[in-house]
Amino acid sequence: MNGVPRAMVWVGGVSAVLLALGTWQVAVSGVFVSADWDFHLWAQAHLPAGGWKWLLDAFASVTGERLFTLPVLFLSGGWLALRGRDWRPLVSVVAGLAVIAVVGYSIKFGLGRTMPYTGMDVLHGGGRAWPSGHVANATYTWAMAGILLIGERGLWPRRAWFAPWMVASALVALACGWVMARVDYHWISDIPGGWVLGLLALAVSVTVLHRGLPIPMRAPWALRLRGRLFTEPVR
Secondary structure (H helix, E strand, C coil): CCCCCHHHHHHHHHHHHHHHHHHHHHHHCCHHHCCHHHHHHHHHHCCCCHHHHHHHHHHHHHHHCHHHHHHHHHHHHHHHHHHHCECHHHHHHHHHHHHHHHHHHHHHHHHCCCCHHHCCCCCCCCCCCCCCHHHHHHHHHHHHHHHHHHCCCCCCCCHHHHHHHHHHHHHHHHHHHHHHHHCCCCCCCHHHHHHHHHHHHHHHHHHHHHCCCCCECCCHHHHHHHHHHCCCCCC
């Protein structure tokens, strides 16, 4: 596989299949979405309030909102690119984000599923429920950050830390999904859609990071920045 971890090839393929199946189930109102309305009624009747609601919103924002996730990805990817004078880490981040944006929004706008807090579940109603973008961002961001920071080709490779980081990132993705459904921002079925979309993006990023030749950094401004950040002379 030209250096691409075989597990990530499987993750990407299975995620793409599951995303397609889920999209079909949403489109035909299949069994996959059969629990959505009942869960919405329960969540609506037990909406958190006050400080608890603020904490849940803050957690969902920090873990899955682009305002917070993009700086993490671009700083870690950019730093790794500068250190190695190779644009590929940054390109891998852009590739993963492009998958979430292009695939995710194509499905969102194509189906137009309304959000549960609107009180109706219809397609082509101007909504963007399926799949959850917050959950996709959370699933992708924190796993990819671990790969860039402490993975095999990361800034500070730490094999002993890598598995715990991945477990923690999975727990963050699970918790973000639960919060988005619990506060009635998304149907419960939207959450697995976000998970598999995020995993698909992760598989694409890892493939770009591990496959092919380096992309040499030759831009003068980038080399000057590298010279200021790192002590070794720029050749």
